[in-house]
Amino acid sequence: MSLIINHNLMAMNAARNLAVSFGALAVSTRRLSSGLRVGLAADDAAGLAVRELMRADIASLNQGVRNANDAISLIQTADGALAVIDEKLIRMKELAEQAATGTYNSDQRLVIDSEYQAMASEITRIANATDFNGLALLNGNLSGTSHDGTGLQSTGKLKIHFGTANDSAEDYYYVQIDTATASALGLGTGAGATSEGYSVSTQSAAQNALEGINDAIVSKDNIRAKLGAIQNRLQNTISNLQIQSENLQAAESRISDVDVSTEMTEFVRNQILSQSAVAMLAQANALPRMALTLLGT
Incomplete structure (x- = not known):
C-alpha cells in the first residue's frame, strides 16, 4: 500500500469496522437490557409477525379461561x-301428603293449600329473581333452542366463547337453562286447573298433586343435571385452554426472548472488537x- 497523505484508507477501514462492531454492541446491549431477541422488525421481520399473532392468541386464550370461569360462576348461581x-x-x-289423608277436613285443607300456594309463589319469585350480571337465569330467557346475538341484548340460549376464533366445533358452546317457575313445573294456580299440581284444597287434588310434584322434582333435577354436566365440561375446557396458552407462550418465548448466555457471549465479543477497532483507528490516524x-521534517 502506498504511503499517501490525502486519504487515510487504513483509518477509514478501521472506522468502518468500529461502526459495525459498535452497532452490534448496541444491539446486544438492547437485547440484554430488554430481554427480547426481537425488539424491532429489523431484528427478525418474519419472527416479529409470527410473535404478534402468537401474542394475540395467548391473550385470547387467557380471556377464554376467564370467560369459562365466569360461565362456571353463572352455572353455580x-x-x-x-x-x-x-x-x-x-x-x-x-x-300434599298431609292433605291427601282423610283425617283433615276441608277447612284444614284450605289452610294447608294456602301454604302450598305460597311455596309455589316463592318458587316463581326465586326463578324470576335469580340473575348473574343482569342475566335472568331461571325465568325462561335462556331456554330457547336458538341463539341470536345480533342485537344489543342476545336472546335464546347463552353462548360461552372461549376460543381464539369463531368455530362452533372448537371455540364456543351454549348453556341452555329451562324455565324453573312454578307454572313451568306444573305447580300452583299459575299452572292451570288441569295441572296435577294445581292445588291441595281437596283430598283428590292433593293425591293428584303428589304425582305432579314428583314430575316437578324430576324436571328440576334434569335442569340441575344439565348444569352440572356443563360445569364439568367447562372445567375440562379451562384445563385445555391453560395448556394451550402455556405451550403457545413457550413457543412465543423461543421466538421473542433473548438467550442471555448466547447474547452475553456476543456482547463480550463485540465489546472486544469495538475496543480493538478504537485502538487500531488511533494507530491508523x-x-x-x-x-x-x-519530507525531512
Missing part, C-alpha cells in the same frame, strides 16, 4: 337457586505522520 327451589318442592310434597520523515 343457577344451581344454588335450584337447590333452594328443591327445598320448596320437598315442603310442597310434604303438604498516526500512520500518515510517517510521511513527514521522508
Whole structure:
C-alpha cells in the first residue's frame, strides 16, 4: 500500500469496522437490557409477525379461561337457586301428603293449600329473581333452542366463547337453562286447573298433586343435571385452554426472548472488537505522520 497523505484508507477501514462492531454492541446491549431477541422488525421481520399473532392468541386464550370461569360462576348461581327451589318442592310434597289423608277436613285443607300456594309463589319469585350480571337465569330467557346475538341484548340460549376464533366445533358452546317457575313445573294456580299440581284444597287434588310434584322434582333435577354436566365440561375446557396458552407462550418465548448466555457471549465479543477497532483507528490516524520523515521534517 502506498504511503499517501490525502486519504487515510487504513483509518477509514478501521472506522468502518468500529461502526459495525459498535452497532452490534448496541444491539446486544438492547437485547440484554430488554430481554427480547426481537425488539424491532429489523431484528427478525418474519419472527416479529409470527410473535404478534402468537401474542394475540395467548391473550385470547387467557380471556377464554376467564370467560369459562365466569360461565362456571353463572352455572353455580343457577344451581344454588335450584337447590333452594328443591327445598320448596320437598315442603310442597310434604303438604300434599298431609292433605291427601282423610283425617283433615276441608277447612284444614284450605289452610294447608294456602301454604302450598305460597311455596309455589316463592318458587316463581326465586326463578324470576335469580340473575348473574343482569342475566335472568331461571325465568325462561335462556331456554330457547336458538341463539341470536345480533342485537344489543342476545336472546335464546347463552353462548360461552372461549376460543381464539369463531368455530362452533372448537371455540364456543351454549348453556341452555329451562324455565324453573312454578307454572313451568306444573305447580300452583299459575299452572292451570288441569295441572296435577294445581292445588291441595281437596283430598283428590292433593293425591293428584303428589304425582305432579314428583314430575316437578324430576324436571328440576334434569335442569340441575344439565348444569352440572356443563360445569364439568367447562372445567375440562379451562384445563385445555391453560395448556394451550402455556405451550403457545413457550413457543412465543423461543421466538421473542433473548438467550442471555448466547447474547452475553456476543456482547463480550463485540465489546472486544469495538475496543480493538478504537485502538487500531488511533494507530491508523498516526500512520500518515510517517510521511513527514521522508519530507525531512
